[in-house]
Amino acid sequence: MASRRTMRVTLDGTHEYEVPHNDLSWNGFAVPGFTLAQARQLAHDIDAELTATAAAQPPHLNENDTLTVDAHGTVTLHTSADGSTILEPHTDGLYYIGGFRWSWSIVD
Known part of the structure; x- marks a missing residue:
């Protein structure tokens, strides 16, 4: 069985995720697909970053998109x-989280 091609992507340069390769793009940015396990990790990473950011600025300035994955595996994107x-x-x-909305970059 041939192994599936992958690509590494990042949203902010801090966290990288290895996802199945695709050629989708939006305004020059990647449109990655994530497994449910990766969606859970992404939700955790986003929450950790927002918590750190919120401590450094007033709440009304923190209007970033957030992501949750509940115990039943429901993936929900929350935007202002x-x-x-x-x-x-x-x-x-796969879940195409932030595709056609967020500026995902492919890591070389």
Whole structure:
């Protein structure tokens, strides 16, 4: 069985995630797909960064998008502009979190 090609992506240069390779792009940025386990890790990493940022600035300035994954595996994107959106896995089983919205970069 051939191994699946992967790519490494980052949102902020701090955390990197190895995801299945695809050629999707949006405004020059990658559109990565994540497994449910990776979505949980991403939600954890975003929460940790927002907690650290919130301690350094007034709450009204912290209007970043957030992500949650509940105990049942429901992945929800929360934005100040659109409210909460439940993300369903694509037909390939991956969650395209922040695709066509966030500036994901491919790490060389």
